[in-house]
Each structure stands twice: as structure tokens, then as C-alpha cells.
Amino acid sequence: MLFQLPSFLIFFVVFAAGLLVMPRALRLNYVLLASLFFYAWWYPPFLAVLLGLILLGWAGSHLVARDRGWLALCVVAGLTPLLVFKYTDFILATLGDLTGLPLAHLGWPLPLGISFVTFSIVSMLIDVAKRRDVKAASLRDTALFVSFFPHLIAGPILRPAQLFPQLPNIRFDWxxxxxxxxxxxxxxxxxxxxxxxxxxxxxxxxxxxxxxxxxxxxxxxxxxxxxxxxxxxxxxxxxxxxxxxxxxxxxxxxxxxxxxxSITEVWQRWHMTLSLWLRDYLFRPLHARLQHVARYLSIVLTMVLSGLWHGAAWTFVIWGLVLGCIMALEGMTGYSRTARMxxxxxxxxxxxxxxxxxxxxxxxxxxxxxxxxxxxxxxxxxxxxxxxxxxxxxxxxxxxxxxxxxxxxxxxxxxxxxxxxxxxxxxxxxxxxxxxxxxxxxxxxxxxxxxxxx
Known part of the structure; x- marks a missing residue:
């Protein structure tokens, strides 16, 4: 369902009417079922992928809550479906170009929203492992965090601390x-x-x-x-x-x-939840390791990976590289600060x-x-x-x-x-x-x- 089409408006009116009469104890279950229906509307078989990611996020969050040593493995597991669906053919095509071998491609369609779902799950795993104010949630609440239909397909990208505390208050707010x-x-x-x-x-x-x-x-x-x-x-x-x-x-x-x-400020105003996600989960760990060797390399690497996240093609990689180099140059010269002032x-x-x-x-x-x-x-x-x-x-x-x-x-x-x-x-x-x-x-x-x- 596309938000701008009559079919979605009908869905939302029916959903809102049901929410108004739903007993408080059943509201979250109702919202979860509606969210899963919303996702399945696109292509029902991919609901299995979404459910699998939800289960992985729920089980992984409980593992890392007990032992942070599981974090790396759980993050890799959470990223694997995205890597398989989005990047396998890109990797095979690149290897084929380099070696001249006729490598077969999977040709699998990309499940809707898998990039945004994956980022939500990774943030949940890291926050549960490293932040005292974020606890591992129940399976239902984890499923709602991942699949809440307004943000499910294309964000904004959420953190656990942004949604979990609000779940008990879900209702139709006149x-x-x-x-x-x-x-x-x-x-x-x-x-x-x-x-x-x-x-x-x-x-x-x-x-x-x-x-x-x-x-x-x-x-x-x-x-x-x-x-x-x-x-x-x-x-x-x-x-x-x-x-x-x-x-x-x-x-x-x-x-x-x-x-x-400046381009640096563009990224502070554009797709802000992605920019903050990249800052907190990618740039800062990279910068902590690279600042004494190559201070601005972390910006370039972050933007290259951002480009690759946007699409499995060399155009996106080069796009991220160009932006990263511009932002690094703006930082080195003080241009972005001068421009802002x-x-x-x-x-x-x-x-x-x-x-x-x-x-x-x-x-x-x-x-x-x-x-x-x-x-x-x-x-x-x-x-x-x-x-x-x-x-x-x-x-x-x-x-x-x-x-x-x-x-x-x-x-x-x-x-x-x-x-x-x-x-x-x-x-x-x-x-x-x-x-x-x-x-x-x-x-x-x-x-x-x-x-x-x-």
C-alpha cells in the first residue's frame, strides 16, 4: 500500500476505527497485526523475511543483554539478509568483471524496507548491549519496534529508546x-x-x-x-x-x-535519522580508532559505506566517496564552520x-x-x-x-x-x-x- 493511494486511506480509516473500539489490553496486538498485514500487502512471501528478522532481533537482544560477547555475532547475523538480498549480485558481477568468469546471479528481488529494518535491528542490538537505559524487550514489543507500519518501509530510522517507551500510549489521538x-x-x-x-x-x-x-x-x-x-x-x-x-x-x-x-550541513539536515545512525554506530567507532592516524578518513569511509547502503552499484560507492572527500575537505579547512557562521x-x-x-x-x-x-x-x-x-x-x-x-x-x-x-x-x-x-x-x-x- 502506498500512502498516497485510496487503498491506504481506506486501510487507515478501518484500522483507526478498530483501534478506537479495541480494549486497551489488546491494542498493541492489534497494531502489530495491522502492521504485518500492511507489509504483507506488497508481496506476502516476504513477510517470512520480516518475521525472521524480528525473531533474530528479539533473540539477539536477549543474548547480548546477558553477555556482550555475543554482540558482534548477532550484528553480523542481523546484517546477513541485507547482504544476501542486496549485495550478492553486485559482488558476483564485480568478480565476473575482474575475472572474466560467467558467474550466475541470484536475481532475487529486494524485500521492501529491508535496509531500514536492518538498521533498526542493529541499533537495538547495540543499544541493548551498551546502554543501561535500553533493555531487551518482549517478542511482541520487538516486533512492533521493527514493523510499526508508519515507518516500516522507508523510515525514519528508529532507536529503541525512541519507540519502546511510547508503545503503551498508542491510541487514536483526537x-x-x-x-x-x-x-x-x-x-x-x-x-x-x-x-x-x-x-x-x-x-x-x-x-x-x-x-x-x-x-x-x-x-x-x-x-x-x-x-x-x-x-x-x-x-x-x-x-x-x-x-x-x-x-x-x-x-x-x-x-x-x-x-x-555546506555539504556537511546538508547531511545534518537531510535524512537526519540516517545521518545520526551513521554518526553513532559507524563514524564514532571509526573515528576513535583512526583519529590519531588519519583524522578525516573516518568521514570518507562513513560516506562510502553510506553510498553503498543506498545502492549496490559503483555509482553509489563513488557518490559516497565524492561526498566524503568534500566533507573531509570542509572539516580540514574549517569551511563548514565559516559557512555556517x-x-x-x-x-x-x-x-x-x-x-x-x-x-x-x-x-x-x-x-x-x-x-x-x-x-x-x-x-x-x-x-x-x-x-x-x-x-x-x-x-x-x-x-x-x-x-x-x-x-x-x-x-x-x-x-x-x-x-x-x-x-x-x-x-x-x-x-x-x-x-x-x-x-x-x-x-x-x-x-x-x-x-x-x-
Whole structure:
């Protein structure tokens, strides 16, 4: 079920109605069953993978709670399904290219949300082992932590301390409904009215990268910058909104990243729960070991692994490497701190430069392979000529301008605070009408969320 489709709205209405009449003692069991149903809707056989990961996380957390010596083995076990499903074919293809051997590929589809589920389980194992305030939970609570349907497929990535204490308070929260409906509607608008209309132009340009003109390559890259933000932040908005209606506060995942003054700050504002996860579970352990040898190498390694997490392809590895090198350079020179402290026109100059650099790097993120990335770069540099202004390009530019114009307002706390000032009796009918209209539009051109592939 896609959040923006009528089928999900029907699911949520039925689920909420059931939650309202469900005895308190049965609420968590009911939410768990609904979450498993939500996941199974996509492809029922992969429910077995999710259940297996839940069991592994539950058993592993109890093992490491008794003896931290089990932690490394449990973390490796938790990562294994992700490695098998996501990286086996990449490894085999790389070995085949290096050796010339015709190695067979598995060709297995990637279970939805496996990257996000895996990161949640790994954080649970590490926190139970190393933090006194995080205890091993029951099987049901572990299953809810992993499968709670608002965040299940694409985050925000949760830590045990963020969700376990809130589980007993799950209920349909009428007081929170109106402001969180506003947040859900904002997500709907970003997904259905901005990201999805831009996607076809971007897809056409990147699928025929070797023939794109300068204007096509430039507008498609600009369009993808807008699409990826509006698509992924829309999912995060909708996930936070749905959880908020159920009395659960999920962490903010985006904070106007295109107003960042450096690439370092972009990653402090973009997919924040991933950035914090990488900082706490990867960067800090690496930095503790490498700071006396190569102080900034830990940043580069962290970003390379972040790139690999995003996708099993060399484009993602190089994307992470480039970003890591830029961030290391910003740290070594003090650029990121200088940029953050800048005021007035100088600050806007830093923001513009950060956005330009980010725009150039996302070509590697979006391109299907290195050859296509090189072709898009060649087009952006005008090496094949600029050509005529492409059909559909004006829409992409206008939508991008709208996003950038209101970007400073696109933050979860601001949206919730603004919505709370409007009487619910006035806001709710309007918001429901917009949400339903967007759902009907989306039903005619259903587009998956971009990060479902990760």
C-alpha cells in the first residue's frame, strides 16, 4: 500500500476505527497485526523475511543483554539478509568483471524496507548491549519496534529508546489528529503534485543519457534534486503524521536541507535519522580508532559505506566517496564552520554553492551506471550542444522554484505549529478534501516512493 493511494486511506480509516473500539489490553496486538498485514500487502512471501528478522532481533537482544560477547555475532547475523538480498549480485558481477568468469546471479528481488529494518535491528542490538537505559524487550514489543507500519518501509530510522517507551500510549489521538492531518496533507502535495509530475521528465533523460541535449541534462538533474527531496521528505512527513495520530512521536527526518551552507550541513539536515545512525554506530567507532592516524578518513569511509547502503552499484560507492572527500575537505579547512557562521549575502552565496555542488553529485545517485552519469555530465557541460528547450522542462523549473521559495517553511515543527493555530472544525474538512483529491489523482498514475528501492 502506498500512502498516497485510496487503498491506504481506506486501510487507515478501518484500522483507526478498530483501534478506537479495541480494549486497551489488546491494542498493541492489534497494531502489530495491522502492521504485518500492511507489509504483507506488497508481496506476502516476504513477510517470512520480516518475521525472521524480528525473531533474530528479539533473540539477539536477549543474548547480548546477558553477555556482550555475543554482540558482534548477532550484528553480523542481523546484517546477513541485507547482504544476501542486496549485495550478492553486485559482488558476483564485480568478480565476473575482474575475472572474466560467467558467474550466475541470484536475481532475487529486494524485500521492501529491508535496509531500514536492518538498521533498526542493529541499533537495538547495540543499544541493548551498551546502554543501561535500553533493555531487551518482549517478542511482541520487538516486533512492533521493527514493523510499526508508519515507518516500516522507508523510515525514519528508529532507536529503541525512541519507540519502546511510547508503545503503551498508542491510541487514536483526537487532539493530535488535525495538526498531523495537515502534515500528512503537505506530504501528499509534495509527492503527488511535485515529485510525481517531475519524475517522467527525469526518467526519460536518464534512460537516454547518451542522447540528451544540454538543456535536457541540466533540467533533468535539477528536476531530480527536487523530485528526490519532495518524494522522500513527503514519505517522512506522512509517516510522522500517521504515527502522531496514534500518539507516537517519530523523529524529524528533514530540516530544509537545501538551505544548508555546506555539504556537511546538508547531511545534518537531510535524512537526519540516517545521518545520526551513521554518526553513532559507524563514524564514532571509526573515528576513535583512526583519529590519531588519519583524522578525516573516518568521514570518507562513513560516506562510502553510506553510498553503498543506498545502492549496490559503483555509482553509489563513488557518490559516497565524492561526498566524503568534500566533507573531509570542509572539516580540514574549517569551511563548514565559516559557512555556517556567515550572515547576509555571504550566507546566501554559501547556500547557493552548496546547492550547486549537491546538484552535481546527485547525477551519480540517479544514473543507472557510470556511463550514463558521464553522458549526463557531458550534456550539462554542453558538449553535445544545448538544443531546443525541451517539452515539459518549464514545468520542472517552475515546480523547483516553488519548492525553493517555500523551502524554509518545510519543517515538521513549523507545519504542526501553524496547523495547531487553525480551528480543527475549519481545517479538517479542507485538509480531507485535499488529501482525497490527491489520492484520486495518484490512483490514476501510481508512483512508488523513490526510497522503497533502498
Amino acid at each position: 487532539a493530535a489528529f488535525a495538526p498531523h492531518l495537515a502534515l500528512f496533507t503537505v506530504g501528499m502535495l509534495k509527492k503527488v503534485m511535485i515529485a510525481d509530475p517531475i519524475a517522467p521528465f527525469v526518467d526519460r533523460a536518464f534512460s537516454a543519457a547518451d542522447t540528451t541535449s544540454g538543456w535536457e541534462a541540466a533540467v533533468a538533474t535539477l528536476g531530480f534534486v527536487t523530485q528526490i527531496y519532495c518524494d522522500f521528505s513527503a514519505y517522512s512527513d506522512m509517516a510522522i503524521a500517521l504515527a502522531g495520530m496514534l500518539g507516537v512521536a517519530l523523529p524529524e527526518n528533514f530540516r530544509s536541507p537545501y538551505r544548508a551552507t 556567515a550572515k547576509g549575502p555571504a550566507r546566501w552565496g554559501f547556500i547557493a554553492l552548496a546547492l550547486v555542488v549537491w546538484t552535481f553529485t546527485v547525477v551519480l545517485f540517479r544514473a543507472p551506471d557510470l556511463g550514463a552519469a558521464i553522458d549526463i555530465y557531458a550534456g550539462m557541460l554542453g558538449l553535445r550542444g544545448w538544443g531546443d528547450w525541451p517539452a515539459g522542462a518549464t514545468q520542472v523549473v517552475v515546480l523547483t522554484a516553488v519548492v525553493l521559495l517555500f523551502h524554509h517553511l518545510d519543517q515538521v515543527p513549523r507545519i504542526l505549529a501553524a496547523a495547531a493555530r487553525v480551528p480543527a472544525a475549519l481545517a479538517v474538512p479542507v485538509l480531507l478534501a485535499i488529501t482525497i483529491a490527491c489520492a484520486l489523482i495518484a490512483a490514476g498514475r501510481p508512483e512508488s516512493f523513490y526510497y522503497f528501492d533502498f
